[in-house]
Amino acid sequence: MRMYLRLLVATVLVFTQLLHGALSWGKDGHYTVCKIAEGYFEDDTIAAVKKLLPESPDGDLADFCSWPDEIKKLSQWQWTSNLHYVNTPKDRCNYEYCRDCHDTHKHKGWCVTGAIFNYTKQLMSASENSQNIVHYNLTEALLFLSHYMGDVHQPLHTGFLGDLGGNTIIVNWYHNETNLHHVWDNMIIDSALETYYNSSLPRMIQALQAKLKNGWSNDVPSWKSCHFHQKACPNLYASESIDLACKYAYRNATPGTTLGDEYFLSRLPVVEKRLAQGGIRLAATLNRIFSAKPKLAGL
Ligand code: ADE
Numbered sequence: 381m382r383m384y385l386r387l388l389v390a391t392v393l394v395f396t397q398l399l400h401g402a403l404s405w406g407k408d409g410h411y412t413v414c415k416i417a418e419g420y421f422e423d424d425t426i427a428a429v430k431k432l433l434p435e436s437p438d439g440d441l442a443d444f445c446s447w448p449d450e451i452k453k454l455s456q457w458q459w460t461s462n463l464h465y466v467n468t469p470k471d472r473c474n475y476e477y478c479r480d481c482h483d484t485h486k487h488k489g490w491c492v493t494g495a496i497f498n499y500t501k502q503l504m505s506a507s508e509n510s511q512n513i514v515h516y517n518l519t520e521a522l523l524f525l526s527h528y529m530g531d532v533h534q535p536l537h538t539g540f541l542g543d544l545g546g547n548t549i550i551v552n553w554y555h556n557e558t559n560l561h562h563v564w565d566n567m568i569i570d571s572a573l574e575t576y577y578n579s580s581l582p583r584m585i586q587a588l589q590a591k592l593k594n595g596w597s598n599d600v601p602s603w604k605s606c607h608f609h610q611k612a613c614p615n616l617y618a619s620e621s622i623d624l625a626c627k628y629a630y631r632n633a634t635p636g637t638t639l640g641d642e643y644f645l646s647r648l649p650v651v652e653k654r655l656a657q658g659g660i661r662l663a664a665t666l667n668r669i670f671s672a673k674p675k676l677a678g679l
Pocket residue numbers: 464465466467536537538539541543544545546547561
């Protein structure tokens with residue numbers, strides 16, 4: 381791995397660990413998705429992730445899952461900043477890859493679903509052990525794929541273009557002025573941590589892991605499945621997200637509204653399910669990628 385990436389990742393890791401608990405789908409959301417995923421990794425995935433992760437004492441994938449957010453503002457990484465989301469046209473509660481997945485210059489594929497396809501393909505090309513592969517940076521590919529899989533499950537990361545996925549909708553979260561996008565990235569999770577988990581993220585993650593084994597156990601196989609032998613199914617996840625954005629995120633959250641208990645208590649189950657689905661689907665995708673047998677083995 382290139383030296384500067386190593387340094388950056390090490391810095392991010394130190395900050396993540398120092399600030400954990402103090403900071404709050406921001407960091408806590410991504411950490412949760414990746415931590416849940418880790419519990420569902422098959423042996424080939426555990427081995428591949430261990431090989432690809434930057435060296436760090438006791439470092440696990442979850443510690444690195446916010447790295448793409450940390451770097452997106454740096455000039456050399458600015459090209460990644462459109463890859464965290466996809467927008468639908470005004471008030472359209474459905475998503476279409478060809479219509480919606482592009483950047484502001486209409487370059488096709490430059491959105492979160494395109495990025496998931498791209499990094500899945502990069503990791504696959506290595507698994508296939510092809511002789512004439514382009515040498516991608518597979519550490520970066522793993523970290524981007526893990527992060528964007530979380531993002532695509534945040535309903536407002538498939539939001540309307542007109543309000544930039546809720547970023548321009550100013551609301552009050554209890555007594556604090558913020559925007560609707562931030563409510564869904566951070567505030568619902570922060571309030572849940574304070575209200576139910578004594579501000580402990582590991583406790584919240586444990587509760588989601590327990591639900592995956594009990595209440596959601598019958599749903600998990602269908603969450604994992606990805607049709608037509610595809611390795612990744614981001615179009616399905618973005619379609620679900622915009623549907624949830626219309627039914628839950630945007631509903632009763634017009635500019636100037638104060639969002640309190642009623643909104644929090646009815647939306648928290650949606651956030652919890654999306655974090656759990658993100659984790660299960662990240663694991664399922666990595667398991668499909670890393671169980672692919674080398675096509676040219678022995679040559
Ligand atoms: N984050 C930044 N810009 C965004 C947008 N247009 N839609 C969703 N999330 C975003």
